[in-house]
Amino acid sequence: EVQLVESGGGLVQPGGSLRLSCAASGFIFSSYNMNWVRQTPGKGLEWVSYISSSSSTIYYADSVKGRFTISRDNAKNSLYLQMNSLTAEDTAVYYCAREYCSSTSCVDDYWGQGTLVTVSS
């Protein structure tokens, strides 16, 4: 069974930092690209960052570029999101999602349960 478990969320002051983790199990983690997606309270979903299976390709949403860093440790079956210079606009539930790719396209097929990040003084 595919499982993704996020952790590391919490309350942080504006300007602070936080590191999120996503522990993967039930599949060969090193074979899959991964995404971070966030959801602000009561609102919709926003893609945050992407990392390829080998970490060779990384993308960020403009809203977090220069402040967030995505990484992974395939030996530990883990995905990370280092978040710096946090603002109130970063307050959200953060999900990690596995990306399954066919020969022509990809889809986020499994998501974790999410971890809440609250940026407030």
Add this chain to the structure above:
Amino acid sequence: EIVLTQSPDFQSVTPKEKVTITCRASQSIGSNLHWYQQKPDQSPKLLIKYASQSFSGVPSRFSGSGSGTDFTLTINSLEAEDAATYYCHQKYTFGQGTKLEIK
């Protein structure tokens, strides 16, 4: 940047009714459009991938269609457990969501 626009934003429906949710892309995306269901306090769950392919374990009352810029999610014979918000998704973009309320 591709924009996905769903309609309606909200719909109140009765059990056993047929529901149709649409998603329009700002430019052609072929069949690269996926549908998710999110219930309160849960993470999104994949329902339909590549516009029309049902994901493993999804009830047969859920179906998808469309290609290019116009896509549809259909729920036949709605059940109470289908109360949720539904999102369409393409790569780095999500629709704004359609909240389904069961009367």
